[in-house]
Amino acid sequence: MKLKKILKPLEFLGKIISSIINFILLSIVYFLGIGLTSIIAKIFNKKFLDLKKENKKTYWEEKEMSDKEFQDYFRQF
Amino acid sequence: MYILGISCYYHDAAACLIKDGKIVAAAEEERFTRKKHDPSFPINAINFCLKEANISSKELSFIGFYEKPLSKFERILSQHLEMFPYSFWSFYKTIPNWLSEKLRIPKIIKKKLKYKGDILFIDHHLAHASSSFLVSPFKNAAILTVDGVGEWTTTAIGYGKENEIRLLKEVKFPHSIGLLYSTVTAHLGFSVNNSEYKIMSLAAYGTPLYYDKFMKIVDLKEDGSYMLDMDYFDYHFRLKMPGKKFVKEFGPIRKPNEELTQHHKNIAASLQKVTEDVLFKILNYLYEETKCENLCMAGGVALNSVANGKIKKNTKFKNIFIQPASSDAGTSLGVAFYIYNSVLNNKRNCIMDSVYLGPEFYNNKIQSFLDSNKINYKKLKDENELVKETAKLIYQNNVIGWFQGRMEFGPRALGNRSILANPCNPQMKKILNEKVKHREEFRPFAPVIIEEKVKEYFDIDKKDERFMLFVYPIKESKRKLIPPVNHVDGTARLQTVNKEQNLLYYNLIREFEKLSKVPVLINTSFNIRGEPIVCTPEDAYKCMMGTEIDYLILNNFLIKRNDNLKDVWSSEKYED
Numbered sequence: 001m002k003l004k005k006i007l008k009p010l011e012f013l014g015k016i017i018s019s020i021i022n023f024i025l026l027s028i029v030y031f032l033g034i035g036l037t038s039i040i041a042k043i044f045n046k047k048f049l050d051l052k053k054e055n056k057k058t059y060w061e062e063k064e065m066s067d068k069e070f071q072d073y074f075r076q077f
Numbered sequence: 078m079y080i081l082g083i084s085c086y087y088h089d090a091a092a093c094l095i096k097d098g099k100i101v102a103a104a105e106e107e108r109f110t111r112k113k114h115d116p117s118f119p120i121n122a123i124n125f126c127l128k129e130a131n132i133s134s135k136e137l138s139f140i141g142f143y144e145k146p147l148s149k150f151e152r153i154l155s156q157h158l159e160m161f162p163y164s165f166w167s168f169y170k171t172i173p174n175w176l177s178e179k180l181r182i183p184k185i186i187k188k189k190l191k192y193k194g195d196i197l198f199i200d201h202h203l204a205h206a207s208s209s210f211l212v213s214p215f216k217n218a219a220i221l222t223v224d225g226v227g228e229w230t231t232t233a234i235g236y237g238k239e240n241e242i243r244l245l246k247e248v249k250f251p252h253s254i255g256l257l258y259s260t261v262t263a264h265l266g267f268s269v270n271n272s273e274y275k276i277m278s279l280a281a282y283g284t285p286l287y288y289d290k291f292m293k294i295v296d297l298k299e300d301g302s303y304m305l306d307m308d309y310f311d312y313h314f315r316l317k318m319p320g321k322k323f324v325k326e327f328g329p330i331r332k333p334n335e336e337l338t339q340h341h342k343n344i345a346a347s348l349q350k351v352t353e354d355v356l357f358k359i360l361n362y363l364y365e366e367t368k369c370e371n372l373c374m375a376g377g378v379a380l381n382s383v384a385n386g387k388i389k390k391n392t393k394f395k396n397i398f399i400q401p402a403s404s405d406a407g408t409s410l411g412v413a414f415y416i417y418n419s420v421l422n423n424k425r426n427c428i429m430d431s432v433y434l435g436p437e438f439y440n441n442k443i444q445s446f447l448d449s450n451k452i453n454y455k456k457l458k459d460e461n462e463l464v465k466e467t468a469k470l471i472y473q474n475n476v477i478g479w480f481q482g483r484m485e486f487g488p489r490a491l492g493n494r495s496i497l498a499n500p501c502n503p504q505m506k507k508i509l510n511e512k513v514k515h516r517e518e519f520r521p522f523a524p525v526i527i528e529e530k531v532k533e534y535f536d537i538d539k540k541d542e543r544f545m546l547f548v549y550p551i552k553e554s555k556r557k558l559i560p561p562v563n564h565v566d567g568t569a570r571l572q573t574v575n576k577e578q579n580l581l582y583y584n585l586i587r588e589f590e591k592l593s594k595v596p597v598l599i600n601t602s603f604n605i606r607g608e609p610i611v612c613t614p615e616d617a618y619k620c621m622m623g624t625e626i627d628y629l630i631l632n633n634f635l636i637k638r639n640d641n642l643k644d645v646w647s648s649e650k651y652e653d
Contacts, residue, residue, distance in 0.1 A: 022169075022173060023169065026168065026169050026172060026173070027165075027169075029172075030157070030161075030165055030168050030169070031162070034154075034157050034158060034161055034168070035161050035162065037158055038157075038158045038159070038161035039161075041158060047159070048155035048156070048158045048159035049155055049156065049159040049160075049250070049251055049313065050249070050251075050252070050304075051159070051251070051307045051313075053296060053304060053306060054304075057298070058298050058300050058302045059248055059252065059296075059298060059302035059303055059304045060234075060246040060247070060248065060300065060302040061246065061247055061248070061249060062245070062246060063230075063233065063235075063244050063245055063246055063247045070420065073197040073198060073199065073416075073420060074195070074196070074197065074198070075145070075147075075198065076145055076146045076147040076148075076182070076183075076198050077145050077147035077148045077151070
């Protein structure tokens with residue numbers, strides 16, 4: 001019981017520390033990794049999503065469905 | 078050859094096991110963990126499937142996963158790259174989950190199942206398409222899959238022939254009719270990926286006054302392809318779905334407990350009309366492309382039973398099969414069949430004519446549960462007595478918890494984990510809501526009818542509608558006979574039942590007909606709001622004792638709530 005009483009606040013403290021570290025690390029990844037890539041891509045007019053309305057006849061896109069090899073199904077992409 | 082299909086980590090995690098191209102077992106994880114739409118790794122569902130086949134994971138030939146995780150991750154990163162710096166909060170909230178689970182799928186599967194064999198990854202919409210076509214009664218069929226989003230695809234059309242599936246065209250994220258539906262669900266104060274069907278019910282109370290406003294957002298082409306004006310949405314970079322422009326156009330976001338006004342109902346009606354228009358245009362184009370009269374559908378939007386009921390009137394399709402577990406749960410079944418039939422090139426030998434694929438509990442187990450918990454019960458001597466006694470209790474306006482055989486796979490309770498009640502009593506909707514379901518007033522209850530009488534009661538062109546996936550008009554002359562299932566627009570989402578499908582259930586309705594002259598029962602899922610459908614006798618008993626269900630029937634055991642102590646048991650709390 002006594003050990004539990006000591007461990008609970010420690011666990012809580014651990015959670016706070018881990019969420020602070022998570023926040024710092026993810027912020028670095030987001031602003032340096034995602035941010036820089038995004039800015040450079042935007043300079044070169046690269047679009048990652050089709051957000052703007054285009055004057056197209058159809059919005060259907062042909063789906064690539066070439067015959068797959070058995071090994072292709074092991075891939076996660 | 079055993080193949081296990083798994084879907085998880087988004088919503089409705091599930092597992093399905095097939096043996097030599099036939100379904101052995103399938104179940105959603107939520108039924109075991111008691112967390113509605115539980116997305117976590119479906120270890121309980123998998124263990125149940127393996128136990129049902131009496132095998133260990135070593136005997137599995139393949140495991141299939143319901144999407145390509147890296148392709149999905151690519152889409153997530155693309156969203157952040159496009160929407161930098163507005164997507165920071167969404168990045169912070171979602172990426173840890175990707176790093177700890179979603180990018181480690183093979184490791185997690187191998188570790189949790191102690192499995193060393195092959196794991197195959199199948200495109201999400203291909204898994205949806207397979208879940209419908211490969212277990213349909215058709216040799217050839219046109220295929221439509223529509224959901225929120227898979228990897229990139231949100232809507233796909235294609236064709237199935239024998240054991241081969243070709244998805245030909247797609248609409249890609251962020252343009253998604255499913256996500257538009259979810260956005261309105263959120264805007265009207267309901268929970269996303271959970272309450273979309275409530276908007277469908279609410280629509281009947283409204284007039285589509287905002288149809289034109291919606292059509293400003295949806296650029297719909299004659300061939301059914303569409304693009305959304307993303308200025309109205311935030312879901313591609315925030316955890317909230319409606320954007321500022323959407324709120325400006327349709328008014329403030331309704332709070333969950335706020336009153337539903339006519340304005341909200343009109344929004345729902347307008348959205349439903351837009352959804353139907355989009356679906357019918359896609360389907361008409363699909364028919365022109367394939368010239369096939371058979372249609373297979375899957376994906377969350379395929380659970381829109383109001384639209385489904387109108388497909389035949391608005392398109393040239395004559396035969397329709399919709400996967401009854403059409404949401405992501407059904408993709409576990411889809412991947413298993415895709416591997417068996419399409420990847421391994423085996424002939425199709427399964428038609429999915431039943432959803433009774435979950436756990437079953439025999440009398441000895443139930444009796445030992447009842448005895449060990451000192452529950453008072455009456456054992457009915459045979460099925461004849463069971464049916465007679467239950468029909469009499471229903472006729473006397475009691476609410477019955479009906480627990481028989483194998484649990485259903487998919488979102489509908491179809492007579493094995495159902496709450497049954499008298500549809501002839503005009504007060505029964507109120508009674509059910511007050512006693513058990515605590516549902517929103519506007520939501521109707523569904524009827525189950527014996528197959529041979531369906532045309533007497535409904536405007537329907539076929540007899541067999543066993544999966545409760547279509548809404549049909551009730552014949553005007555019959556509406557007064559069954560008021561609790563008659564929705565405000567004179568329709569109902571019906572289930573038909575025949576002897577081969579579920580003999581006990583069929584006989585029960587027959588017996589009720591002898592007393593009431595009406596071959597219909599109210600059938601609603603055996604749960605309370607916010608809780609998954611019951612799985613075990615304990616869940617069922619707990620549900621009865623936490624609500625005001627009058628009687629519970631566990632196989633042959635009749636339990637009266639008032640004969641037992643309430644304080645010992647409490648049901649899970651209900652929430653939206």
